[in-house]
Ligand SMILES: O=P(O)(O)O[C@H]1O[C@H](CO)[C@@H](O)[C@H]1O
Ligand SMILES: [Mn+2]
């Protein structure tokens with residue numbers, strides 16, 4: 390039994406999903422296109438990385454084999470394969486809930502690609518209850534671009550910026566001190582109530598600091614207000630059985646704080662890796678450590694920054710030996726992702742892709758597991774490993 394650790398590299402898809410065409414994502418391949426860009430010398434970042442992508446530890450575990458790529462001749466040292474998503478959306482909650490055994494088989498509500506994007510009645514309700522005198526934005530946008538465009542006006546008028554994407558989200562950007570962080574969280578809680586009837590997955594607080602369009606920066610105080618998963622997930626199976634669930638980074642928010650024992654936050658992937666090791670050091674037998682590494686998605690995938698994404702992968706890879714050294718004989722670790730976000734693809738949205746499944750531990754025998762039909766096989770395997778009641782979806786590959 391010992392412990393289980395799930396590491397989600399947020400947005401690290403490894404190839405076009407069989408149903409990608411329905412999402413307008415045919416040909417998307419986050420890993421494959423980063424590899425190619427690095428090889429072509431198009432992903433050099435001054436002082437941070439250059440040349441071909443070097444991921445020796447992920448390669449050793451079987452990343453290339455999982456992606457069906459012939460570049461590596463190494464025999465995988467992990468249980469290796471890939472998984473398709475059956476959830477209707479390619480968003481973060483859908484991906485994580487499916488990993489935890491609860492695919493999203495209903496349709497989220499989405500806001501149209503029009504301006505305004507939000508129903509006027511909805512905005513009127515949020516403005517009335519939220520104590521603001523109006524909003525800016527009201528459209529589909531990239532979060533960094535929209536604060537550059539409207540941040541100064543937002544600071545001057547006190548009106549927060551409302552925007553959305555191809556995900557089921559209402560995002561609210563406001564200045565951390567001029568508008569106020571707690572006030573922004575309160576406003577998001579009001580918005581959360583009003584978007585519930587529209588079946589919107591998340592309201593996201595996007596605080597920023599700085600004084601001019603050029604210096605505005607989003608802070609680590611982002612907060613996601615998610616709806617709870619529609620059924621009990623692996624996390625609740627664990628906590629109901631008296632186990633502790635250690636949630637690293639965004640995990641607690643993504644699961645609307647259901648089935649979480651403790652939350653450890655960190656600013657950036659490296660801090661999140663530190664928190665993961667810290668949780669592992671404290672986890673008892675039977676516990677689950679569940680970590681999300683958000684930089685891949687937020688800082689590089691959505692920003693279509695190939696070099697940054699490559700550098701972040703290499704930095705993550707360099708830390709894997711520390712994780713392996715901290716694992717006890719009966720532990721299981723699974724490296725996976727929640728969707729793709731190909732930094733070479735058009736637009737700035739997620740991409741429908743298959744994700745890697747690399748499961749390893751001192752007593753886990755390497756083997757191929759092929760292409761799994763659903764991410765839920767990960768949750769089923771973790772449940773089996775921790776001797777928890779089986780999740781209602783997924784089959785264990787262990
Ligand atoms: O452009 P930013 O604000 O990073 O937004 C991105 O972050 C949202 C939540 O992950 C996604 O829906 C995407 O729109
Ligand atoms: Mn995600």
Ligand SMILES: [Mn+2]
Nearest residue numbers: 686687691739
């Ligand atoms: Mn994202």
